[in-house]
Amino acid sequence: MLQQRAEDLHERALIGGVFYLLSWLLVAGYGGGWERHPRLSAVLVLVFVVLGVSRVLLRGWARRHPEQAGLGMRRQWAMLLATATLWGGISGWVLLDPAFAGAHLLTMLATSALAMAFAQIFAVNRRIALVGTGVLFLPMLSIVVFTFGQPGVALVLLLNLAYLVAVIGRSHREYEGKLVLEQQLREQRDRFATLSRTDALTGLANRGHFQQGLDERVAAARADGSALSVAFLIADLDHFKSINDRYGHAAGDRCLREVAALLRACFEECDALVARLGGEEFGVLLAGGDAARIAAMAETFRARLEHAPIRLADGSHFEVTVSVGLAQFSPGTHRDSDALYAAADEALYRAKTSGRNRIEMAA
């Protein structure tokens, strides 16, 4: 949220400096400033250029240092307030100096326009917008009220000021609303992204996400066969249909969730991708070439499941066993991820046909 605010502020501050510079060039030109105060006029041009360029440079710095969003924002606000204060001072000087009479109307119009822009654009921070608008507008207003003695103009300016305050309030609320909405959209997008990768029953990765991981890891292993190795195991519960038939579908679901939790516990320390591939079939994708260690982990899983009965709410329980097919990626043997999948599947088939509740390695 802070970074978003910082980005918005730097974006909004980007071109405003040009208008201060143009306003001063017009006021100095039409008010004879260049003839009477050539040096000061030139210095003011230089200061507005420096302030305007600094805004742009600050935006670049903020992009390179997103971790310092708060500092970047403070600097940008300081720059903006310095510019507004400078213009407030210039407008006071010009309006009080009769020699600038030819540029008085122009100064008032420019000041009103700059104050309106400040109020609208920088209402992202209500307090600073009020201060900035105030330092821009109040010198002109007080001179018109106390020096010019033009009650009609003063009244219009007062109305203008009230309008600016209302604009700041409204723009601020709109901006905050927009930020909240954007945040909600981001959260929703992340939630949908997670859901699209997750199996609803077990909370494991789903088949689509698993397949993507398998494709990527096999491609990486093919590209750099010596550094990376991929092991893939398929675990399929034995006679799961009979569990559903005997204890009911809800008990079957509970069993699937417990198997998922056990799989996660057995493989969590090795950065494995654990997924439910469908029905009562699970997949585990592991990095690492130590086949014996991976087989030992699979054996631990198999044995723990065998000795951990699934307990039901009514106090009854049942045992479930698992058959596992394990395949180790080898660039010479497996053309792609489908070939590795087929190898693990073939090993699983052997585990099933040779009695179940066992682990078979692919040839």
Ligand SMILES: Nc1nc2c(ncn2[C@@H]2O[C@H](COP(=O)(O)OP(=O)(O)OP(=O)(O)O)[C@@H](O)[C@H]2O)c(=O)[nH]1
């Ligand atoms: N409770 C529950 N059952 C499911 C779910 N998905 C699939 N099944 C059931 O899983 C069973 C799978 O049966 P089979 O493919 O015959 O496999 P099996 O009975 O485990 O036999 P083997 O794999 O040969 O040992 C079917 O009865 C499906 O209805 C699920 O999400 N929840």
